[in-house]
Amino acid sequence: MTREEALSILKEYTKSESLLKHAFAVEAAMRAYARKFGEDEELWGVVGLLHDFDYEKFPDEHPMKGNEILKDKGVPEEIRTAILGHASYTGVPRETLMARALFAVDELCGFLVAVTLVRPNKSIGEVKVKSVKKKLKDKSFAAKVNRDEIKQGFEELGVPFEEHVEFTLKALSAIAPELGLNP
Template identity: 55%
Template sequence: MSLSDGYTRERAWALLNEHTQSASLLKHALAVESCVRACGEREADALSLTGTGRDALLTTYSVTALLHDFDYEKHPSLDEHPFVGVRILAEQGWPEEIHTAILGHAEYSGVPRETHLAKALFACDELAGFLTACSLVKPTKSIFDVEVAGVKKKMKDKAFARGVNRDDITKGAAELGVSLEDHIAFCIAAMQKNADTLGLRGIPDLSL
């Protein structure tokens, strides 16, 4: 996939907004993008990619993250999501590696995660949502006040963010070949870089 193909981040963002009205789902897509793109940057560094090659890889990672749940609002059932979305992407000519990674982020699809892109999406999806939840329960509502130890403690609390699959978070880190602690810290840092866009910069302390 290259920038000249026309399958750009801007086009992906437009497609996401065409199918998604929920502000929380849009923010989730951006949070996942923050983490997945950071994984892409690390992969590009490992491959010594520069210039257009690096740009193309990062675009692919961003696009995949933005579009992984774009059909969810209209088709949330397990027999529709992400299959409906992938069919739309195929019809529009989006690269197959993106389809495969999106299918792979849903364990029930049965599609194996064989590429770094697919593993990164799976590893970051549930965690990005969990880190957002951890931020929003802070008095400051800030991602900058989220720490690894606190996240791991919250993961043990099954009543907290109960919709988040803890096993996927743990398995995702293992598939990337990193420790859970390192992966949590990595994604916190990635989301901190985009805190304003994610609405997680926090609220001012009026007591000061």
Template identity: 50%
Template sequence: MIPKRDEALALVHEYTGSPGLRRHMLAVEAAMRAYARKYGEDEERWGIAGLLHDFDYERWPNAAHAADSGHPSNGVAILRDMGVDEDILDTILAHADYTGVEATSLMSKTLRAVDELTGFITACALVRPTRLDGMKTRSVRKKMKDKAFAAALSREEMAENCGELSEDMGEHIAFVIAAMQLAAEDLGLNGPAAR
């Protein structure tokens, strides 16, 4: 079973109060849907996996990186009880290294490749006067070289996950920017920053 988008969004809102984390899940959803179209895969399945991948993070953040409790295991247990398809559950589990579930499917590799990158692109957009509008790959790459900028996001992990997807990093960045630009209004990143 794949939850309908409005059902998945209701779960996100039930378990996540942070607007920033909600927008992150929407950004990942947008990137997953775009890659599903590119690869000829099931856009709804991929989009729902992206939308729900962090829905339990705020409630069970899992700083200890427990393999079988906290995020994402608690969220997957909720989804399993709902009857959500196992490939979606495996994809969500595989996005966290510490669960022991490997990213072997194209969907799970794609989720890993877009997760951190959407966060980094969002950070880049938030310091631009025009947000996502007109953002170019070179400006994201320049920010990646600045180790103090969005320091919590691992450049090495982003590059490694992109490599596992067999995508060129520059093309991958451009593709994810374009996907996020299509969802810019929902992400709060459409147009000039408030003064």
């Protein structure tokens, strides 16, 4: 599956600017991790783009409904299984490095964008791991972000927390304007 095909599906089902930006953030982080691990950057990017494509239209059935839609469109099982695994409640195990990476970056990307948006100049390049740690401890900040899943994610991926945050910040910095942020 090409990025263009994935983008077409994403935009067919997702109209919310914030959800589109989230998909682009997760795509950027997935592509960066694919490069780091010597994996297929296009494949990992597609998974990042599509992981929440069904959420806006089918929030109560996400990502199971998305899996059905993607299956009907002939999307490979490898992609669909990774997407199913990013939601712990599906019970689908994250058996591949790609699936573990998706789980590890999904909640973190949302959190890092939130941390950046409260900064005076909205510059993701100025966000430091220390400030991310501090904001994670503040349960009222970005309250919908599942902190346990952020922790579980970097542990499953086998990357230390500080390194994971720094790496993901760098990936998002590369597309900051696309995310509505300053570099």
